[in-house]
Amino acid sequence: MNHRLDGADAPYWQSLEAGQLQLPRCASCRRWLWPAGHRCSTCGSIGMVWEERPLRATVYSWTRTWHRFALTEALDLPYVSIVAEIEDCGIRLMGRMDDPSPDDPAIGEAVVGRIDRTRVGDDAIPTIIWSRAA
Ligand SMILES: [Zn+2]
Incomplete structure (x- = not known):
């Protein structure tokens, strides 16, 4: 189910x-x-x-993952996960940063999102992928 x-x-x-x-x-x-x-x-x-x-938000929190967890074999390491605070509503959502840059995201930094999928085991979960706003 x-x-x-x-x-x-x-x-x-x-x-x-x-x-x-x-x-x-x-x-x-x-x-x-x-x-x-x-x-x-x-x-x-x-x-x-x-x-x-709209898929516009600011970085509320983030972490860079260096070690593989079970069922995340499809993700390239390291990857950056963020908690994004959605513009004008304050709701915070988990997502992934698209930017492979070694620069750390900054708390409060503006990001824009697109919707893709994250393969987790046999499932492909809809995921918001965030990038630094231009
Ligand atoms: Zn109410």
Whole structure:
């Protein structure tokens, strides 16, 4: 069973599959909600709407991985993972940096994303690949 198809965040995965980023917000108080849930943690409403967001963010945190983990054989080492804070909504998402540069990302640096896939074992997971904004 693919848990990306039936969880509260299923619309997130479906939007990435369709080539865009959609994130949830409360239909009542309009607060952005992440992780996705079935009830607003602020006002208690159960009405959620999913809205497209541009793939623009700033680097909130990052790490460079030098050692192979199980099922990541398709990734070239080292690779840089970031937590990207999506512009104008404050939601933070995991992703990978496209830039093979030895320069470390800077906290707060602007990045732009594209959607690709990351092969993990037999699965190919939709992934936001971030690059330094021009
Ligand atoms: Zn709410």
